[in-house]
Amino acid sequence: MDERAALDRLADRLSHAGDDAAVVDGLLLTTDMLHDRTDFPEGTTRYTAGWRAVGASLSDVAAMGGDPVAAVAVYGAPTFEYDEIAAFVDGACDVCDAVDSQYVGGDLDGHEEFTVSSTVVGRAEKPVLRSGATPGDAVCVTGTLGRSGAALRLFRDGDIERANNLFRFEPRIEAGRTLAGEATAMMDSSDGLARSLHQLAEASDCGFAIESPLPIDEVVDEVTSDAAERRELGVFFGEDFELVCTVPESxxxxxxxxxSVSLARIGTVTESGVTLDGSPLSDSGYTHGK
Incomplete structure (x- = not known):
């Protein structure tokens, strides 16, 4: 089975399971694992890896409208090179600084493949769940879509510095905090816009009518040759860590x-079905381990 199927089957066994993070006595707790084969393309610097790994967990806190308290990470690699470890820690510290949190340490371990596991603790008085979307609400997304997909094309083409810059996203902590008082449902787009919409629809027992144009990053147009490629990177690829949410239309x-970040209205909550420009939108997106 794939990652999503496994998590769905395990959910009933986990009493504190939340949506993007677990909720325990007002605390948010989330963890993520990333590794070379599926998450860090050739050319990814250790600084970018530290930023991106910890940023992924910070994004989970943002998706529930929380404030991050602190982050830790486990760093596993075949060899320990001080400059690489120091660069990783610098990236982890800087992404935490960007959202007024702190990186407080972690662990080192030998591993046959460069692998990182990050954990973030946050707080939220009223966490935003995925289950509150109501027909008539506006469907929205922060920022732009397709940045990570475009970055992979740049890594492939040897534009390493630009690719690393695109790969370092800013977790939407401030936006999530503001949306916490307004959003009826919310999650991050780590698995792609299409899959996020299907997950929200399932949790809220509703549907979505999505309409073009979508806020696809301008870099996507530079690295794709046709509309099908553009759609793939912007709608299905994922790993952009933007917030997908619903808010009352009014x-x-x-x-x-x-x-302080852009918020695009991309559609309307309906009774059932997930469509894009009137046609069914497939439930596909990024899957770990593939």
Whole structure:
């Protein structure tokens, strides 16, 4: 079975399982594992790896409208090179600094493949769940889509510095905190826009009517040759860590103006089905371990 199927079967056994993070006595707890084969393409610097690994867990806290308290990480590699470890820690510290959190340490271990496991603890008085979307709400997404997919194309083409820059995303902690008082449902887009919409629809027992144009990053247009490629990177690829949320239609303009990051209205919550421009949108996206 794939990652999603395994998690679905395990969910009933985990009493504190939340959505993007577990909720325990007002605390948010989340952990992520990333490794060379599926997460760090050739050319990824250790600085970018530290930023991205810890950033992925910070994004889970953002997706529930929380404030991150602290992060730790486990660093496993075939050999320990001080400069590489120091660069990793610098990246982890800098992404935490960017969202007013702190990186407080971790562990080192030998491993046949460079592998990182990051954990973040956060707080949220009223965590935003995936289950509150209501027909008539506006469907929204922060920032732009397709950055990570575009970065992989740049890594492939040898534009390493630019690829690393694209690969370092800023977790949407501030946006999540603001949306916490307004959003009826929310999650991050780590598995892609399409899969996120299907997960929200299942949790909220609703549907979504999504309409073009979507806020696809301009770099995607530089690295793709046709509309099908553009759609693949912007809609299905994932790993962008933007927030996908629903807000009451009457509050959309107010919410958008209150954020320091862009918020695009991409559709409407419906009774059932997930469509893009009137056609069914397949439930596919990024899968770990593939």
């Amino acid at each position: 509050r959309f303009d107010t919410v958008r103006s209150s954020l």
